Amino acid sequence: KGPDPDLVAIAERLATVKHKILVLSGKGGVGKSTFSAQISYALAAMDFQVGLLDIDICGPSIPKMLGLEGQDIHQSNLGWSPVYVESNLGVMSIGFMLPDPDDAVIWRGPRKNGLIKQFLKDVYWGELDFLVVDAPPGTSDEHISIVQFLQATGIDGAIIVTTPQQVSLIDVRKEVSFCKKVGVPILGVVENMSGLCQPLTDFRFMKMSETGEHTDVTEAFIEFLKTKAPERLDLIAFTEIFDSSGGGAAKMCREMNVPFLGKVPMDPQLCKASEEGRSCFTDQKCGVSAPALRSIIEKL
């Protein structure tokens, strides 16, 4: 039996891609797509040629996070063309193929795998420094397929995104063991939403009565600070949202002997940038998340 023609076609198609990175998470909603979108922006800003492939078939959020909602894919004689945010940042997602963004994609494994294969075989990326693949959460059919397909051409490794609490980390352990079993190197684990972090002046301050009613006293409080301690106005407030008393992702990484890449705080401005399809790096307002993401990218 000769080599699988699909794998040969994928290897040929991706021969012009230098590095392939898979972004994984154990659970949904931990910030995997946000991370994939923002590292793609960051790499493109560093003048690399970047492709972002969204294979989260049931919940493709990448088009929105890159400001590309409602865009269509075009076909040329070279294959499917990605949608370009900038000349060096191309995006491909099933989100571009759905006639109505509210439509549910109810597909079984084989059909999903077929589409992933087609994405890898038929998308014409041209020369790329990085292909970032945003995978669905968990370790399902699609993961086995993407790994098998990418291994045909060499895969640099996976980045796993998690939140700090045990319920999330339990699933990350499965993700780590999946990577070890299928032979995908783990580039590292990112702990996202490690506490809420924002300038003090962005908070609303409330006074709660005995009956549980809230009165907004923000203006009075800020005025008080301005007169009594103006040097405190530029403080950044930080609070843990998710319990990290178990040591968070850093401890899990030590135990499982995988690299820990760093923490990204919960930053309302990062959420806003994602909603509006913007890079957090060109936006001064993402002052607490952008430096954290940048230092993670530097470690890769």
Ligand code: ADP
């Ligand atoms: P996943 O891909 O893991 O399902 P998403 O990337 O879609 O998760 O993120 C879920 C939501 O959380 C999105 O609305 C996103 O904007 C928001 N989010 C992710 N990371 C952060 C963060 N560090 N600070 C604030 N909001 C975040």
